[in-house]
Amino acid sequence: MSLVMPLPEQAIMARREELLARLRAILPAANVIADETARRAYECDALVMYRALPLVVVLPETVAQVSAIMALAQEMNVKVVPRGAGTSLSGGALPLEDGILLGMSKFNRILEVDFENRCARVQPGVQNLVISKAVEYAGFYYAPDPSSQIACTIGGNVGENAGGVHCLKYGLTTNNILGLEMVLMGGEILRLGGKHLDSELYDLMGLMTGSEGLLGVVTEVTVRLLQKPVSARGLLLAFPTVEAGARCVGAIIARGIIPGGLEMMDAATIGAVENFQPCGYPLDAGAIVIVELDGTPAEVDHLVAVVEQIARAEGATETRVSQSEAERLRFWAGRKNAFPAVSCIGPDYLCMDGTIPRGRLPEVLTRMDALAKFHGLRVANVFHAGDGNLHPLILYDASKEGEIERAEKLGADILRLCVEVGGVLTGEHGVGVEKRDLMGEMFDETDLAQQQRVKCAFDPQHRLNPGKVFPTLHRCAELGMMHVQGGKLPFPELPRF
Amino acid sequence: MPLTPRDEKDVAEAICAAIAEDAPLSIEGHGSKSSLGRATQRERVLSLAALAGVTLYEPQELVLTARAGTPLREIVALLDAQNQQLAFEPMDHAALLGGARDDATIGGVIAVNASGPRRIKAGAARDHLLGFRCVTGRGEIVKSGGRVMKNVTGYDLSKLVAGSYGTLAALTEATLKVLPKAETEETLLLRGLGEEKGLAALRKASGSPYEVSSLAYDPQGDAAALRLEGPEISVTTRRDDLARFLAGFGGATEVLRADESRAFWTRVRDAEPIAGEGVIWRVSLAPSDGFAFVERLRGAGAPLVAHIYDWAGGLVWLRLETAADAHATAIRAIVDALGGHATLIRADAATRARVDVFHPQPSALASLTRRVKEAFDPRFILERGRLRAEF
Numbered sequence: 088m089s090l091v092m093p094l095p096e097q098a099i100m101a102r103r104e105e106l107l108a109r110l111r112a113i114l115p116a117a118n119v120i121a122d123e124t125a126r127r128a129y130e131c132d133a134l135v136m137y138r139a140l141p142l143v144v145v146l147p148e149t150v151a152q153v154s155a156i157m158a159l160a161q162e163m164n165v166k167v168v169p170r171g172a173g174t175s176l177s178g179g180a181l182p183l184e185d186g187i188l189l190g191m192s193k194f195n196r197i198l199e200v201d202f203e204n205r206c207a208r209v210q211p212g213v214q215n216l217v218i219s220k221a222v223e224y225a226g227f228y229y230a231p232d233p234s235s236q237i238a239c240t241i242g243g244n245v246g247e248n249a250g251g252v253h254c255l256k257y258g259l260t261t262n263n264i265l266g267l268e269m270v271l272m273g274g275e276i277l278r279l280g281g282k283h284l285d286s287e288l289y290d291l292m293g294l295m296t297g298s299e300g301l302l303g304v305v306t307e308v309t310v311r312l313l314q315k316p317v318s319a320r321g322l323l324l325a326f327p328t329v330e331a332g333a334r335c336v337g338a339i340i341a342r343g344i345i346p347g348g349l350e351m352m353d354a355a356t357i358g359a360v361e362n363f364q365p366c367g368y369p370l371d372a373g374a375i376v377i378v379e380l381d382g383t384p385a386e387v388d389h390l391v392a393v394v395e396q397i398a399r400a401e402g403a404t405e406t407r408v409s410q411s412e413a414e415r416l417r418f419w420a421g422r423k424n425a426f427p428a429v430s431c432i433g434p435d436y437l438c439m440d441g442t443i444p445r446g447r448l449p450e451v452l453t454r455m456d457a458l459a460k461f462h463g464l465r466v467a468n469v470f471h472a473g474d475g476n477l478h479p480l481i482l483y484d485a486s487k488e489g490e491i492e493r494a495e496k497l498g499a500d501i502l503r504l505c506v507e508v509g510g511v512l513t514g515e516h517g518v519g520v521e522k523r524d525l526m527g528e529m530f531d532e533t534d535l536a537q538q539q540r541v542k543c544a545f546d547p548q549h550r551l552n553p554g555k556v557f558p559t560l561h562r563c564a565e566l567g568m569m570h571v572q573g574g575k576l577p578f579p580e581l582p583r584f
Numbered sequence: 585m586p587l588t589p590r591d592e593k594d595v596a597e598a599i600c601a602a603i604a605e606d607a608p609l610s611i612e613g614h615g616s617k618s619s620l621g622r623a624t625q626r627e628r629v630l631s632l633a634a635l636a637g638v639t640l641y642e643p644q645e646l647v648l649t650a651r652a653g654t655p656l657r658e659i660v661a662l663l664d665a666q667n668q669q670l671a672f673e674p675m676d677h678a679a680l681l682g683g684a685r686d687d688a689t690i691g692g693v694i695a696v697n698a699s700g701p702r703r704i705k706a707g708a709a710r711d712h713l714l715g716f717r718c719v720t721g722r723g724e725i726v727k728s729g730g731r732v733m734k735n736v737t738g739y740d741l742s743k744l745v746a747g748s749y750g751t752l753a754a755l756t757e758a759t760l761k762v763l764p765k766a767e768t769e770e771t772l773l774l775r776g777l778g779e780e781k782g783l784a785a786l787r788k789a790s791g792s793p794y795e796v797s798s799l800a801y802d803p804q805g806d807a808a809a810l811r812l813e814g815p816e817i818s819v820t821t822r823r824d825d826l827a828r829f830l831a832g833f834g835g836a837t838e839v840l841r842a843d844e845s846r847a848f849w850t851r852v853r854d855a856e857p858i859a860g861e862g863v864i865w866r867v868s869l870a871p872s873d874g875f876a877f878v879e880r881l882r883g884a885g886a887p888l889v890a891h892i893y894d895w896a897g898g899l900v901w902l903r904l905e906t907a908a909d910a911h912a913t914a915i916r917a918i919v920d921a922l923g924g925h926a927t928l929i930r931a932d933a934a935t936r937a938r939v940d941v942f943h944p945q946p947s948a949l950a951s952l953t954r955r956v957k958e959a960f961d962p963r964f965i966l967e968r969g970r971l972r973a974e975f
Contacts, residue, residue: 201870203787203791203872204787204870204872205790205791247736248736248740250734254734255733258707259734261711261743262707262711271952275948275952276948277946277948277949278946278949279949281870281923282869282870282871282923282924283869283870283898283923283925284703284704284708284868284895284899285697285703285747285868285899286747287747287868287925287927287942287943288747288942288945288953288971289744289747289748289752289956290697290710290746290747291744291949291953291956293710293740293743293744293746294739294741294743294744294956296740297736297739297740314791314793316793316795317793337644340644340646340764341643341644342764343667343764343767345763345764382795382814383793383794383818383821383825385817385821386814386815386817386818386822389815389817389818442730442732442733442734442735444642444731445644445645446642446644471734474733474734475733475734509730509732510732511730511732511734512737513735513736513737514732514734514735514736515736517736518736518738522737526738529737529738530727533724533725533726534726534727534728535738537720537724537728538738538739538741540959540960541739541741541744541959543955543959544955544958544959545952545955556738567962
């Protein structure tokens with residue numbers, strides 16, 4: 088395993104008993120988990136290849152408790168790792184051996200539903216899907232729908248700026264929240280935004296979203312609710328090649344249509360899916376594109392006809408249009424099962440998460456193929472085709488000597504390729520520990536230093552979730568140094584333009 | 585004479601020089617928004633007008649990159665030719681602040697996070713800024729974000745820079761998400777409902793499945809306005825459905841067709857119905873509090889001359905008679921009780937120096953805001969005093 092985490096600080100480990108005693112003064116005894124067996128349940132998130140036993144797990148129930156825990160941690164110089172449901176795929180909630188794991192699972196209440204202002208105030212431990220279920224009776228839902236939505240929590244969604252198949256049309260978490268309550272490392276409680284639309288002065292709520300638990304602990308979220316579209320229909324389009332599928336996706340968007348969902352799978356994934364749970368995908372297709380159009384029935388019928396016409400013009404070998412809700416869901420069933428299906432064709436897989444400009448897709452696929460061959464591994468592909476977010480699944484066998492390392496190397500090469508063509512290292516899973524050491528591929532030293540200075544404004548001692556996102560930890564004091572000091576100017580002749 | 589850098593490196597040099605001489609800089613594009621915010625303690629003006637031009641536009645990718653000083657009208661024309669748009673519909677401040685119409689630059693639009701009536705559906709400028717390049721108040725060239733729709737690589741500094749009034753960094757280049765233009769639009773007007781009922785109709789419509797993209801109430805004409813955009817067939821059927829959905833409210837129904845509808849929303853976008861003499865405020869609150877806010881303000885005896893509600897009541901533009909404190913005390917007391925914030929958009933410089941232009945913050949938030957400023961601009965070189973007297 089190539090990952091290097093900061094070495095545990097022995098001085099902190101040595102004060103564990105004192106820390107436990109003081110935590111027990113803040114929380115009921117049952118909410119301070121010190122026993123090793125019980126702590127094991129928290130030793131990793133969904134990126135299971137990296138594990139660490141947390142120093143202690145705490146499960147606060149009130150904002151005041153969170154604040155007291157943070158203030159105590161700051162005072163005792165102890166690190167804190169916040170955790171929702173632990174579904175992070177990039178190791179964002181990987182515990183630290185010298186740190187407190189702050190589990191937010193007991194913050195599981197919906198505090199207020201306000202249909203008039205189309206929003207709901209919820210605690211961070213509420214699962215994403217639970218919000219939609221709670222407002223479904225009135226015809227509303229919460230739009231961002233990560234694949235893990237049955238388990239992942241809204242607090243974690245804020246931490247990772249989660250998306251899903253709806254986000255091409257309806258945006259990511261950051262576009263769908265109105266307010267946050269958060270606790271800073273020193274214990275200060277802040278409220279950002281509210282039920283109004285625009286933040287004033289610096290948009291700290293936007294900054295918090297996707298900050299991977301490095302800036303503060305979210306204790307309440309105000310989410311926007313949307314009215315469910317009156318109707319939705321799906322199209323299943325088959326193409327001889329991934330290139331043809333990609334051209335079709337581009338043509339749909341160029342025509343001015345932004346579908347509610349726009350996904351693509353390659354032949355390897357189609358085969359795996361049909362083998363896992365047959366849902367009628369054409370096995371001879373090089374690629375399948377699934378399009379979902381939503382809105383009023385008249386609009387949807389109109390758009391379905393246009394998309395069908397575009398698909399034919401782009402060489403679709405088959406176009407199916409859902410005639411019922413059951414059929415629409417059947418189109419999606421395979422896509423939703425793609426990950427478990429792929430795990431049946433290879434013992435293990437590594438799910439990558441890069442985003443590229445959509446037009447570069449054919450080139451990226453060809454080069455990805457070559458990279459896979461070079462490393463002696465196979466890759467199956469599922470894409471959020473509409474927004475260029477790729478999920479190459481690298482198949483490997485962990486029981487074979489050296490395969491994990493080869494899979495990691497291939498993954499890194501794929502992400503470098505994404506950046507090279509103008510894309511990014513992660514589209515929705517976050518940097519976490521997984522892609523931390525690749526940050527230099529996208530940003531130079533100055534860019535990274537500026538990001539870390541933002542961290543310093545929130546957490547000057549780097550106690551909150553350290554070791555994640557940034558490849559090297561700089562002390563805030565050294566980040567504060569100015570490159571240009573008074574009297575030692577590189578441009579003495581100014582102004583000259 | 586403003587400094588007029590030709591490229592990013594020049595911008596960095598100018599900022600480094602200003603740091604060395606402790607000479608605060610004010611950043612301008614065409615200056616159309618220079619009277620927004622507090623009056624700055626500037627010694628120099630850095631004009632980004634020469635940093636102009638679209639450097640990348642890929643319609644199929646829905647992405648456009650432009651240098652900060654690029655005129656907005658140039659971008660709009662370029663997009664228009666491909667049937668695309670900046671969906672956040674940036675407002676033009678000319679009606680309120682004076683100056684020529686259509687004279688904004690993209691950098692200025694981002695700096696004030698200018699958004700229009702479609703904000704309720706499409707989001708604000710901050711939602712469309714995918715990435716940027718800038719020179720910080722440390723004189724360093726920094727980039728953030730990217731050019732793809734989905735990106736969670738590192739902190740989302742785009743959100744921080746949008747709406748920061750140039751106080752963190754001089755934006756040199758912005759990459760924006762662009763979207764297809766709707767095939768057509770129509771506006772349903774309900775007249776004669778009165779303010780309270782008119783706003784209730786808007787809120788009901790905002791929770792309807794008819795995808796209303798803009799919702800405003802203009803008390804001057806007693807008109808609740810609801811905009812529908814999309815393919816012709818969809819707009820027509822939704823308009824009829826919506827009219828039936830709101831029939832219970834009564835009132836006379838009128839429909840504005842495409843061009844009339846566009847003209848109507850441009851007036852709302854630019855807050856034209858409230859233009860005129862006096863001080864101007866912009867108040868952002870929960871949509872259901874819009875009317876209560878205005879009622880309480882009237883109750884407090886404030887000399888309200890004109891007002892208009894956008895965003896289903898969540899955005900209130902006000903014009904009042906001038907006063908020593910621009911009525912800040914009265915307005916802020918009501919906003920604080922309801923939740924939200926109020927910004928003084930127009931008053932003379934002396935008033936804007938005396939009164940908090942931006943809503944006061946609780947102390948923990950205020951000190952975090954200051955620390956964020958310091959992370960980018962520790963010597964307060966950029967737009968010193970623009971947001972707060974202290975920085």
